[in-house]
Amino acid sequence: MRGHVLVTGGAGYIGSHTCKALSAAGFVPVTYDNLSTGNRWAVRWGPLEIGDIGDTARLGEVLRRFEPVGIVHFAALALVGESVTDPALYYRQNMAGTMTVLDTARSVAQPPFVFSSTCAVYGTPTPGQRLGEDQATTPINPYGASKLMVERVLADYGTAYGLRSATLRYFNAAGADPDGEIGEFRANETHLIPNAIEALLGRKPALSVFGRDYPTADGTAIRDYIHVSDLAKAHVRALERLLVGADSFTCNLGTGVGLSIMDVIVGLERLSNSKVPFDYEDRRPGDPPELVAEPAKSREILGQNLTENSDSETILRTALDWHQSDFVGRLLSAPKP
Numbered sequence: 001m002r003g004h005v006l007v008t009g010g011a012g013y014i015g016s017h018t019c020k021a022l023s024a025a026g027f028v029p030v031t032y033d034n035l036s037t038g039n040r041w042a043v044r045w046g047p048l049e050i051g052d053i054g055d056t057a058r059l060g061e062v063l064r065r066f067e068p069v070g071i072v073h074f075a076a077l078a079l080v081g082e083s084v085t086d087p088a089l090y091y092r093q094n095m096a097g098t099m100t101v102l103d104t105a106r107s108v109a110q111p112p113f114v115f116s117s118t119c120a121v122y123g124t125p126t127p128g129q130r131l132g133e134d135q136a137t138t139p140i141n142p143y144g145a146s147k148l149m150v151e152r153v154l155a156d157y158g159t160a161y162g163l164r165s166a167t168l169r170y171f172n173a174a175g176a177d178p179d180g181e182i183g184e185f186r187a188n189e190t191h192l193i194p195n196a197i198e199a200l201l202g203r204k205p206a207l208s209v210f211g212r213d214y215p216t217a218d219g220t221a222i223r224d225y226i227h228v229s230d231l232a233k234a235h236v237r238a239l240e241r242l243l244v245g246a247d248s249f250t251c252n253l254g255t256g257v258g259l260s261i262m263d264v265i266v267g268l269e270r271l272s273n274s275k276v277p278f279d280y281e282d283r284r285p286g287d288p289p290e291l292v293a294e295p296a297k298s299r300e301i302l303g304q305n306l307t308e309n310s311d312s313e314t315i316l317r318t319a320l321d322w323h324q325s326d327f328v329g330r331l332l333s334a335p336k337p
């Protein structure tokens with residue numbers, strides 16, 4: 001046993017896959033989660049401690065009891081549109097909430113810290129340009145801004161208090177655990193792939209495709225999808241680097257390959273032999289035409305084989321298998337609490 005790792009948001013999509021990867025690497029993940037968007041059933045590889053990241057007393061008690069060797073911090077709100085209409089909520093949860101975690105940890109032992117950041121810190125890049133970490137950070141919504149503020153806090157805490165941290169700017173997390181044990185499941189789903197699958201399976205009338213006049217080959221927006229199990233592995237490697245004494249670092253987690261919305265639809269139709277019903281709608285404000293990572297720095301810092309599950313076929317196949325599983329069928333037919 002290599003020690004406990006506190007995983008805030010460990011009941012969520014990326015957090016639960018990371019708990020599985022941490023456990024496989026010999027750590028015991030301790031999930032700290034208020035279950036606002038996460039799922040109790042997704043916590044399978046270590047204890048669940050229910051609590052809010054804003055609750056200093058509860059967090060302090062959990063930190064003192066488990067004495068984690070590291071903290072992986074996922075807990076956040078992540079809906080861009082909601083962040084525009086309710087920025088106070090986003091700055092309080094994502095910025096002030098993270099500061100509560102950092103300050104509580106500092107009052108205990110200040111273990112190394114791995115932070116879920118996002119490509120939303122980059123704002124609207126020039127189409128056709130892969131985004132490196134040195135790209136200007138000019139977020140265009142409060143969600144991205146709240147994450148960038150935390151990045152600044154981490155840098156200043158590093159200088160002043162010696163905190164060592166890894167900032168991981170993810171592009172689009174996608175797919176499901178290849179063993180079928182966990183996957184993406186939210187009450188209020190906004191992500192493309194699960195919504196396309198729900199439409200394909202007839203659980204939703206049609207997928208909304210936002211924008212058909214982007215300056216891309218088929219007119220739909222392009223994103224860089226990275227498999228959630230590859231993201232999970234990257235978190236374990238980032239933590240391991242900090243545990244052997246590495247200085248703080250920031251890197252992108254993406255593949256360097258972009259897929260348009262239409263590529264995703266066609267890929268799902270080919271794999272399933274079914275049609276994805278969809279309607280075109282207007283572009284959403286704040287949706288850039290194209291977001292694709294330059295992944296060279298992440299490979300240099302975190303090693304090779306970081307994206308071995310992130311080809312489009314594996315992403316779409318694992319997501320389809322998950323959404324078609326008996327387990328998800330039972331979740332959907334269970335009475336709503």
Ligand SMILES: NC(=O)c1ccc[n+]([C@@H]2O[C@H](COP(=O)([O-])OP(=O)(O)OC[C@H]3O[C@@H](n4cnc5c(N)ncnc54)[C@H](O)[C@@H]3O)[C@@H](O)[C@H]2O)c1
Pocket residue numbers: 008009010011012013014015032033034035036037038039051052053054073074075076077078093097116117118119169170171172173174
């Ligand atoms: N999904 C993506 O494509 C993506 C891309 C870039 C960055 N991110 C970041 O990754 C992280 C995880 O995203 P996800 O897709 O797994 O989301 P998710 O909603 O599935 O997981 C978030 C988890 O945090 C918990 N949580 C939220 N607020 C909390 C609070 N105040 N106290 C305690 N727990 C709280 C939720 O219950 C949930 O279990 C977030 O920080 C998000 O900003 C996600």
